[in-house]
Amino acid sequence: MDAAPRPNRRNEPRDTPASAPEPARPAAPRAANVPKGAKPVAAPKPPRAPRGPLPGAPQLLSVLRDRRFHLFIGFGFLLSSLYLTIAFTSFLFTGHADQSVVGSLGNTPLKEAGQESGNWLGLLGAWAAELFIYKLFGIAAFALIPVVFFLGYKIVFRTAVGSVSYVLALGLFSMAWLSVLLGYVVVTLATPGADPALAHRLDFLSGGVGFEMASWLDSLIGWGTVLLLAFILISFVVFFFNVTSLNLGFGSASGADADEDAALAAEIAAEQAAAAAASKKPMASPEPQASAASSGARVEAGGMELINRAPAPKPEPAPALPVADELPLEVAPGAEFEPAPTVADGLALSVTPLAAAVAGTVAAGATTSAGTGVAALAAASAAASGPAFSFELPVAEPEAVEIAPAPPAATIPTPLSLADLADGPLPAASLSPQPATSNQKLEITVPSRDDLDPNAGADIAAVADEDEDADAMPNVNYDPTLDLSRYVYPTLDLLNDYGIPKAQVTKEELEANKDRIVETLGHYGINIASIKATIGPTVTLYEIVPDVGVRISKIKSLEDDIALSLAALGIRIIAPIPGKGTIGIEVPNTKKEMVSIRSVLGSEKFARSEMDLPIAFGRTITNEVFVADLAKMPHLLMAGATGQGKSVGLNVILASLLYKRHPAQLKFVLVDPKKVELSIFNKIERHFLAKLPDTEEPIITDTKKVVHTLNSLCMEMDRRYDLLKEAGCRNLKEYNHKFVERRLNPKKGHRYLPFIVLVIDELADLMMTAGKEVETPIARLAQLARAIGIHLIVATQRPSVNVITGIIKANFPCRISFKVTSKIDSRTILDTGGADQLIGQGDMLFSAGSDLIRVQCAFIDTPEVDRVCDYIGEQQGYSDAYLLPEVAGADGDAGSGNEEMDPSERDSMFEEAARCIVLHQQGSTSLIQRKLKLGYNRAGRLIDQLQHAGIVGPFEGSKAREVLIPDEYQLEQLLNSLPK
Ligand SMILES: Nc1ncnc2c1ncn2[C@@H]1O[C@H](COP(=O)(O)OP(=O)(O)OP(=O)(O)O)[C@@H](O)[C@H]1O
Numbered sequence: 001m002d003a004a005p006r007p008n009r010r011n012e013p014r015d016t017p018a019s020a021p022e023p024a025r026p027a028a029p030r031a032a033n034v035p036k037g038a039k040p041v042a043a044p045k046p047p048r049a050p051r052g053p054l055p056g057a058p059q060l061l062s063v064l065r066d067r068r069f070h071l072f073i074g075f076g077f078l079l080s081s082l083y084l085t086i087a088f089t090s091f092l093f094t095g096h097a098d099q100s101v102v103g104s105l106g107n108t109p110l111k112e113a114g115q116e117s118g119n120w121l122g123l124l125g126a127w128a129a130e131l132f133i134y135k136l137f138g139i140a141a142f143a144l145i146p147v148v149f150f151l152g153y154k155i156v157f158r159t160a161v162g163s164v165s166y167v168l169a170l171g172l173f174s175m176a177w178l179s180v181l182l183g184y185v186v187v188t189l190a191t192p193g194a195d196p197a198l199a200h201r202l203d204f205l206s207g208g209v210g211f212e213m214a215s216w217l218d219s220l221i222g223w224g225t226v227l228l229l230a231f232i233l234i235s236f237v238v239f240f241f242n243v244t245s246l247n248l249g250f251g252s253a254s255g256a257d258a259d260e261d262a263a264l265a266a267e268i269a270a271e272q273a274a275a276a277a278a279s280k281k282p283m284a285s286p287e288p289q290a291s292a293a294s295s296g297a298r299v300e301a302g303g304m305e306l307i308n309r310a311p312a313p314k315p316e317p318a319p320a321l322p323v324a325d326e327l328p329l330e331v332a333p334g335a336e337f338e339p340a341p342t343v344a345d346g347l348a349l350s351v352t353p354l355a356a357a358v359a360g361t362v363a364a365g366a367t368t369s370a371g372t373g374v375a376a377l378a379a380a381s382a383a384a385s386g387p388a389f390s391f392e393l394p395v396a397e398p399e400a401v402e403i404a405p406a407p408p409a410a411t412i413p414t415p416l417s418l419a420d421l422a423d424g425p426l427p428a429a430s431l432s433p434q435p436a437t438s439n440q441k442l443e444i445t446v447p448s449r450d451d452l453d454p455n456a457g458a459d460i461a462a463v464a465d466e467d468e469d470a471d472a473m474p475n476v477n478y479d480p481t482l483d484l485s486r487y488v489y490p491t492l493d494l495l496n497d498y499g500i501p502k503a504q505v506t507k508e509e510l511e512a513n514k515d516r517i518v519e520t521l522g523h524y525g526i527n528i529a530s531i532k533a534t535i536g537p538t539v540t541l542y543e544i545v546p547d548v549g550v551r552i553s554k555i556k557s558l559e560d561d562i563a564l565s566l567a568a569l570g571i572r573i574i575a576p577i578p579g580k581g582t583i584g585i586e587v588p589n590t591k592k593e594m595v596s597i598r599s600v601l602g603s604e605k606f607a608r609s610e611m612d613l614p615i616a617f618g619r620t621i622t623n624e625v626f627v628a629d630l631a632k633m634p635h636l637l638m639a640g641a642t643g644q645g646k647s648v649g650l651n652v653i654l655a656s657l658l659y660k661r662h663p664a665q666l667k668f669v670l671v672d673p674k675k676v677e678l679s680i681f682n683k684i685e686r687h688f689l690a691k692l693p694d695t696e697e698p699i700i701t702d703t704k705k706v707v708h709t710l711n712s713l714c715m716e717m718d719r720r721y722d723l724l725k726e727a728g729c730r731n732l733k734e735y736n737h738k739f740v741e742r743r744l745n746p747k748k749g750h751r752y753l754p755f756i757v758l759v760i761d762e763l764a765d766l767m768m769t770a771g772k773e774v775e776t777p778i779a780r781l782a783q784l785a786r787a788i789g790i791h792l793i794v795a796t797q798r799p800s801v802n803v804i805t806g807i808i809k810a811n812f813p814c815r816i817s818f819k820v821t822s823k824i825d826s827r828t829i830l831d832t833g834g835a836d837q838l839i840g841q842g843d844m845l846f847s848a849g850s851d852l853i854r855v856q857c858a859f860i861d862t863p864e865v866d867r868v869c870d871y872i873g874e875q876q877g878y879s880d881a882y883l884l885p886e887v888a889g890a891d892g893d894a895g896s897g898n899e900e901m902d903p904s905e906r907d908s909m910f911e912e913a914a915r916c917i918v919l920h921q922q923g924s925t926s927l928i929q930r931k932l933k934l935g936y937n938r939a940g941r942l943i944d945q946l947q948h949a950g951i952v953g954p955f956e957g958s959k960a961r962e963v964l965i966p967d968e969y970q971l972e973q974l975l976n977s978l979p980k
Pocket residue numbers: 594595640641642643644645646647648649797841842843856857858859860
């Protein structure tokens with residue numbers, strides 16, 4: 001007997017009308033945005049500043065970036081999931097009856113058909129259910145509902161939970177597989193001898209796709225279909241959940257293997273969690289108000305142009321501004337200018353909000369209120385500097401997102417993350433800790449995560465049964481942050497909100513300074529062609545274009561006279577301003593503006609920064625947030641007389657990094673000879689600090705300990721070089737990338753390597769007490785540690801040559817100076833004067849090579865640091881601080897290799913390791929690991945002991961250690977001579 005007739009079924013089985021909804025298209029550019037009277041070929045008229053509910057800018061991109069658009073799409077998905085639930089459920093009761101109604105669509109008027117349909121959601125509900133259930137996937141179509149719901153939920157709530165591609169893959173597979181399975185059941189019931197009525201009643205179970213596929217398979221392989229389906233299911237489970245080993249519980253590990261097995265179990269756990277890796281929540285996004293707060297105003301008048309409050313937003317070059325006398329004075333947001341123009345020396349003054357100028361809303365002669373300026377700027381900056389957008393729409397190539405995440409350092413603010421679509425800070429709720437999914441393995445034995453040695457990154461890394469086959473590994477990347485998967489980055493609301501910064505410079509002050517500059521220079525016969533002022537938070541930069549023929553050196557030599565006549569401390573003359581043909585005179589503002597840490601950490605520039613170790617130092621003279629990458633510097637030397645802002649500066653650096661990096665990615669080694677400055681960071685010991693084993697206090701205050709720690713860091717450097725060499729990588733980023741892609745075998749000692757930032761709060765004390773003992777390792781670290789992710793920040797209040805010695809200075813190309821007391825100090829630290837003319841309280845010069853940038857350091861006070869540390873410290877951390885390699889001999893110098901070693905401390909594999917090294921004439925840790933099948937830490941200890949015994953030489957950076965014993969005969973002699 002044939003299968004029961006299936007009317008109206010497979011007319012259009014593969015038609016999937018309900019695929020991803022089309023994103024709303026942005027409105028076409030509206031002619032209304034162009035002023036009516038504008039001539040088509042007139043000088044480019046900038047578009048009107050965006051206002052109203054939709055951004056005026058018509059580009060697709062800006063619409064796609066719009067959070068409202070995301071909400072629109074997200075709620076669309078959520079409601080669709082509800083709609084499908086009701087429609088599908090109703091189908092179970094009304095489906096048979098509705099079949100004819102839907103089938104006759106096209107022949108019957110819609111209204112009539114709608115009245116006839118029994119589905120609870122009317123004709124559309126009947127049609128959707130008929131399509132998905134009857135024509136396509138049968139009741140397996142219900143699997144579509146959680147997928148649609150998940151997509152909507154993820155878009156609306158910007159949650160980091162779950163990966164779109166995972167859910168899509170799981171949902172679609174379940175739907176297809178179940179549909180075919182049920183199809184096979186229906187096919188079986190419909191075969192001769194089976195109950196045809198039953199088959200007919202049940203044929204909605206499989207849907208058209210399932211039935212067709214199953215019939216085809218049945219005719220091809222008969223009962224083999226069941227086996228094939230089982231095989232497909234197992235394959236899916238293996239690849240999707242990344243199953244690499246089965247623990248069927250036969251016997252237990254032998255004692256010798258116990259450690260390894262425990263590690264393996266942990267690896268599995270980590271891998272399992274990695275497979276469930278949801279996109280991590282990056283730090284809170286910038287406050288929406290930030291762009292408004294950083295509003296700018298540009299002033300131009302006759303020969304004088306002022307730029308006021310003009311930070312980051314530089315969307316387009318500002319169009320030519322109207323001439324001064326055509327414009328009344330406009331007040332920048334928060335500025336205190338009076339609206340009346342002033343004329344001095346024939347140089348008129350006028351202010352126009354920068355954003356308004358950019359957006360082209362200010363026509364000559366028009367007056368714009370401050371409020372409008374703010375709105376225009378906010379809108380313009382929002383339109384111009386939205387987040388890099390890559391919208392992870394549901395059906396769009398799930399694989400692409402899943403298989404190629406950047407290495408963690410770069411992943412955190414990945415533009416692919418839905419969470420990153422945020423325009424403003426994410427609500428705390430969306431940051432709430434989420435449990436890692438734990439369904440990726442068939443069977444696992446996992447030690448408590450808290451018990452894992454945080455230092456043993458290898459132990460919690462990927463499972464790779466045979467690393468030689470690493471390339472064939474499943475493509476689920478390892479996520480180093482999963483150990484602390486619930487870790488929540490500190491939020492901006494922990495920091496003080498000082499509101500929108502107010503301009504502190506009055507127009508009168510600007511005018512008066514300008515007059516005096518012009519007058520003073522005039523006394524010396526220097527005439528100026530034009531003068532322009534840029535108001536920064538601390539100083540105002542007057543840029544002068546001198547008349548033709550005036551020599552720059554002449555102006556430079558008048559520095560003191562100009563300073564005297566302006567009666568202000570800290571005049572700095574930059575003649576000429578690099579890259580410009582102008583001369584700069586920086587005059588301190590009478591009232592300084594404090595740059596809050598919240599405003600810089602909340603800035604777009606910082607939040608979107610993809611640097612490895614971004615530091616938001618503060619604001620430059622043009623009010624731009626100044627962000628630099630410590631990883632690129634690669635080390636930083638800081639100087640400044642006491643009380644000028646060094647400690648605040650260090651806290652700003654540490655806070656910046658804490659806001660951007662996960663505990664798995666970054667560790668600090670804090671050296672604080674002053675004993676009080678950094679103690680506040682004790683609370684984050686188990687998250688972010690590194691220390692020597694067997695030490696109580698993670699923050700090092702004792703000079704002796706400092707020496708050990710520096711030596712230990714040198715050893716860590718040595719080991720990291722070995723690992724990089726073994727992995728064939730040139731730097732940490734490449735290495736970690738490879739590790740994340742599971743192309744390195746943890747059993748060979750490979751592990752995810754966090755950045756290590758060593759902070760020394762006062763070098764002078766150390767240099768006085770330990771001299772060469774600290775200078776040498778600091779210099780070695782500074783020379784070599786760049787590639788392996790160890791970065792140094794060294795601060796001192798005494799920038800004299802016996803503290804900042806030639807060798808230290810030569811290895812710290814990046815330097816910061818707060819105010820110092822003498823020109824000599826300034827030269828010592830910056831190789832040029834200028835730091836002596838700073839005005840204190842965080843006013844600083846940042847020097848990188850030939851560039852010298854004046855920055856007002858952000859301000860963070862102790863309670864703020866306290867709150868950030870509390871916030872982190874109260875979260876689940878590792879069981880201990882990150883442990884640095886042990887330095888042999890508590891009081892000895894690890895690196896000298898001269899002292900006798902206690903034989904009882906010698907590793908039991910010591911002699912074997914020595915023979916192996918001498919046999920291969922290669923002094924490398926990885927050789928010991930490979931040949932003796934040892935873990936990384938143990939091999940590292942062995943190589944140190946071999947150095948002690950004089951078998952290998954000291955660490956030599958990227959090269960292998962020298963083997964000091966030429967052959968086995970001599971080695972045996974040496975081994976015999978060692979105390980037993
Ligand atoms: N960026 C800043 N903005 C505003 N005020 C600041 C800033 N930095 C420092 N200050 C002010 O200067 C004071 C001293 O700063 P800080 O403690 O950082 O100095 P220091 O250079 O570390 O001094 P010492 O070397 O004696 O510890 C702070 O208490 C604060 O009032």
